[in-house]
Amino acid sequence: MFTQAENLRYARHFSVEKIGRAGQETLKQSSILCIGAGGIGSPALLYLAACGVGKLAFIDDDSVELSNLQRQVLFSERDEGRAKVECARDKLFALNTACELVPINDRLSLANIDVLLDGYDLVIDGSDNYETRYLVADACAQKKIPLISASIYQFSGQLIALSHQSSPCYRCLYPNPPPEGVIPNCAQAGVLGTVPGVLGTLAATEAIKHLLNLPEKLNNSFVQLDLLNMQMKRHPIITRKDCPTCQLHKPLKDLSEAPKKANAIPVLTCEALKSWFDSGKAFTLIDVREAWERDICQIDGDKAVPLADIREMDVSEFKSPLVIYCRSGGRSAQAVYWLKNRGLKDVYNLQGGIIAWIKDFEPHKSSY
Known part of the structure; x- marks a missing residue:
């Protein structure tokens, strides 16, 4: 009714x-x-x-x-x-x-x-x-x-x-x-x-x-x-x-x-990355963000490879291990997943991305 x-x-x-x-x-x-x-x-x-x-x-x-x-x-x-x-x-x-x-x-x-x-x-x-x-x-x-x-x-x-x-x-x-x-x-x-x-x-x-x-x-x-x-x-x-x-x-x-x-993605903490820098360890840091994001901030010594190019990049030109980062860890996790599926074993996702890095170690840099 x-x-x-x-x-x-x-x-x-x-x-x-x-x-x-x-x-x-x-x-x-x-x-x-x-x-x-x-x-x-x-x-x-x-x-x-x-x-x-x-x-x-x-x-x-x-x-x-x-x-x-x-x-x-x-x-x-x-x-x-x-x-x-x-x-x-x-x-x-x-x-x-x-x-x-x-x-x-x-x-x-x-x-x-x-x-x-x-x-x-x-x-x-x-x-x-x-x-x-x-x-x-x-x-x-x-x-x-x-x-x-x-x-x-x-x-x-x-x-x-x-x-x-x-x-x-x-x-x-x-x-x-x-x-x-x-x-x-x-x-x-x-x-x-x-x-x-x-x-x-x-x-x-x-x-x-x-x-x-x-x-x-x-x-x-x-x-x-x-x-x-x-x-x-x-x-x-x-x-x-x-x-x-x-x-x-x-x-x-x-x-x-x-x-x-x-399904776990290997991660590297910002503290561990800092220790790698301080010890002089050989590795390659790759930023998968877009160019406009890099204009705001970036981690010194990195290489820029936008996420869209990660699948096809020639990994032989980079020294292993690889550390991938983005703004907060999402896109870089995707990049690590793709690279691992290509057979790379020594590749890590920077936990928390550049936001966490700036907060912990370079607070003077601009963030977004």
């Missing part, structure tokens, strides 16, 4: 043949857990509340920063310093008072995920790190909860939809997470502010299609979006016979711990 206010609010849904009053009632009785209330979570939660999903839970342990406002549309300048989930609750309640809201000011972990997922019809994952992404994916697969996972990078994004009903899982597509730091996060690589808006809205759309069980829903597939060139490609996800999650049924702890050691 709908109130008079609801009849007015959802009139446009009632007119859609594939939704109608029955579909709207389904949404009203449904529940979704959203992982993250940031770039992806903001538009997803706004539209899910607006569309009348009955219960929305959202977990995030961050506070609002000014750097969030370029893309995280749930927040405003006056929210700076407040917990994101508190701001989200207030904004969503103002949008739809009939929606049950469950803000969770915490970080998702192996210790709490089992309890947090209980009772929800679907999960949207908008997290910005691989540890959380794989933990959510593994837990949803084992609990057979449908999962919509969205990620972003500069002008592009990816949307994954998995029903987990005798079907493939996230690890069928990506068996293990990449080594830490190899894929730069939003803070390191940047993103056009509208891109998470597109991906979050698509995630909400697919979530609603799954709740309504529409045959046209994106299911056991992923979509890659190139918004710079306005191209979209859809691919099926094929079940892997050796998948540790959906075939071998390994415990979550075993799944989360197994790849970490094998």
